[in-house]
Amino acid sequence: DEYIVVFSRSTTRLILNEAELILALAQEFQMRVVTVSLEEQSFPSIVQVISGASMLVSMHGAQLVTSLFLPRGSAVVELFPYAVNPEQYTPYKTLASLPGMDLQYVSWRNTVEENTVSHPDRPWEQGGIAHLEKEEQERILASTDVPRHLCCRNPEWLFRIYQDTLVDIPSFLDVLKEGLKTRPSLKKSKPASTVHPGRVREPQCQTSVQATNEAKLTVSWQIPWNLKYLKVREV
Secondary structure (H helix, E strand, O other), X not given: OOEEEEEOOOOOOOEOOHHHHXXXXXXXXXXXXXXXXXXXXXXXXXXXXXOOOOEEEEEOOHHHHHHHHOOOOOEEEEEEOOOOXXXXXXXXXXXXXXXXXXXXXXXXXXXXXXXEEOOOOOOHHHOOOOOOOHHHHHHHXXXXXXXXXXXXXXXXHXXXXXXXXXXXXXXXXXXXXXXXXXXXXXXXXXXXXXXXXXXXXXXXXXXXXXXXXXXXXXXXXXXXXXXXXXXXXXX
C-alpha cells in the first residue's frame, strides 16, 4: 500500500492549490496521498507516517528534515517559491545524497510571478519589507532572482521565501517525472555505517590586520571525540 505524503503549512509558505496538487499526484502515480502538518499533529505521529511513504512533497522549510525518516528508495520533492534558486539552498538535497540514505531528490521552482502571493506588510522576520527604504523595496519587488547572501536575515531572501505559491501542475509533473526516471539501485548499494564523526569541538576564529590592505583569518578546532573509533584517515 504505497502512498505519498504532502507537508501542509497553515500560516506561511502556503501551497495555494494544495487540493489540486494532491489530486494530480494521486492520478499521476495511482497512489493514496496523505497530508501531515506540524501545526496539527505531534512529531512522533508525523515520523510514523513519513517512515512508510514512497514520496514526500513539501515547500522549502525546516520540516523537510523529516525526510531522513523516509524508507530507502523514496523520493524527496522540494518546492521553491518565485525568485528562489534551488541551486543556492541545498541542505535537503545534501541530506538525500548522504551515504545510506538512497533517496531520490527532485526540486521544482515557481517561475511565474503571477502564481505568487507576497506579504510585504508582515513583520520583517516573516518576509515583510515595509520597514525598508522605498528604493530598496522597489528593487526587491523588481528582482527575479535572490542573489547569493549570508543566512538568514537577508530581507530579500525572507520576502521571497515566505511567499505563498500557486503550483503550476503541468510543469510540476513534468519536472517530477523527469527527476524520477533514474531510481537508486537498492540491491547493489550496501547500507552505509550509521556512525558519523561527532560534533567539532572548541572551534575558534581569530582575525588580525597585517597591513593596510592585508588581513589574516585563522580557524582552529579540536577533532571530533569519536574520530579514533572510525575507519577513516581524515575528515
